Amino acid sequence: VVAALTTAGAADAATELVVNGGFTGSIGKGATIVSTDSATQIAGWTVLTNYVDWSNGAWQSSDGDDYSLDLIGGFRRGVIAQTIATQAGRTYNLTFDISGNPDMYREAGRFITVSAGGAEIGATQYVLSSANTRQNMLWTSRSMSFVATGAFTQIVFAGTSDNPANCCWGATLDNVSVMAAVPEPATWAMMIVGFGAAGSMIRTARRRNAFAAA
Numbered sequence: 001v002v003a004a005l006t007t008a009g010a011a012d013a014a015t016e017l018v019v020n021g022g023f024t025g026s027i028g029k030g031a032t033i034v035s036t037d038s039a040t041q042i043a044g045w046t047v048l049t050n051y052v053d054w055s056n057g058a059w060q061s062s063d064g065d066d067y068s069l070d071l072i073g074g075f076r077r078g079v080i081a082q083t084i085a086t087q088a089g090r091t092y093n094l095t096f097d098i099s100g101n102p103d104m105y106r107e108a109g110r111f112i113t114v115s116a117g118g119a120e121i122g123a124t125q126y127v128l129s130s131a132n133t134r135q136n137m138l139w140t141s142r143s144m145s146f147v148a149t150g151a152f153t154q155i156v157f158a159g160t161s162d163n164p165a166n167c168c169w170g171a172t173l174d175n176v177s178v179m180a181a182v183p184e185p186a187t188w189a190m191m192i193v194g195f196g197a198a199g200s201m202i203r204t205a206r207r208r209n210a211f212a213a214a
Contacts, residue, residue: 014179017084017092018155019044021176023054023067031058033074042069042080048156050076053101055172062097062139062174070101071112071159072170081156084178086148091181092116094144094155099137100126101169108163110171115156116146126171139174145181 020043031053039047042054051074057066071078086092100110106128113123122144132138146153155178159170 017086017178017180018082018176021096022061022063022065022174023069024065025054025056025067027054027056029057031055031070031073035074045080045082047078048081049079049158050074052078052080052159053168059101059134059172060137060139062099062137068172068174070170070172071157072101072110072161072166072168075167077159077161077170079156079158080173081154082176083152083154086151086153087180088148088150091145091147092153092178093181094121094146095141095175095177096157096173097139097141097175098124098126099139099172099174100128100132101172102128102132102134102137104169105161105163105166106132108161108166108169110169111160111162112142112171112173113158113160114144115154115158117149117153119146121146137172139172141175 023042023045025042033051034041034047034054035051036047036049041047053070053073055061055066055068055070059068061068069080071080094114094116096112098112110126110128111123112126114121122142124142126140129138155176157173157176159173161170
């Protein structure tokens with residue numbers, strides 16, 4: 001029984017919850033500024049604040065499809081979000097790839113702050129090196145987790161920099177994924193024991209009630 005439940009849990013956890021985590025679309029080659037005025041232009045996503053730069057081949061993407069985002073676009077620090085279906089009380093694993101726009105202010109820190117369900121779950125920095133170029137972005141992966149509090153959870157990515165003058169060259173984002181965490185077999189076993197105990201208590205109570213009625 002534990003094995004069957006674990007297999008079912010693993011299959012459920014393998015379901016991708018993010019729509020268009022690679023930011024694909026139908027824009028021309030180069031970078032396109034997406035603002036709150038065209039907030040839903042990127043399928044599955046909404047620009048909540050200011051602007052993001054949507055790249056189609058302007059620089060190397062992490063997943064090979066040419067598409068990704070710069071979270072400081074159009075002279076403003078942007079915020080983008082997507083609402084996904086979740087289960088209250090369940091743990092979810094969020095992963096994404098991060099790099100940095102290498103065109104200017106290379107010494108400036110490039111940051112992404114991530115929130116889920118209105119609560120910050122982490123912040124991460126990307127530091128450019130002399131090897132970073134548009135052709136070789138040197139993407140790295142990040143992972144975070146959160147516990148859902150409701151049937152839907154809004155995932156939010158916000159771009160920042162530690163240099164106020166860095167208006168337009170921020171952290172780049174790609175390959176966003178959210179999947180449910182798989183409960184450990186021991187957790188399933190404890191749940192089964194709990195269900196069994198509850199069932200035993202119900203059966204005992206029924207027998208007592210039947211005896212009393214007789």
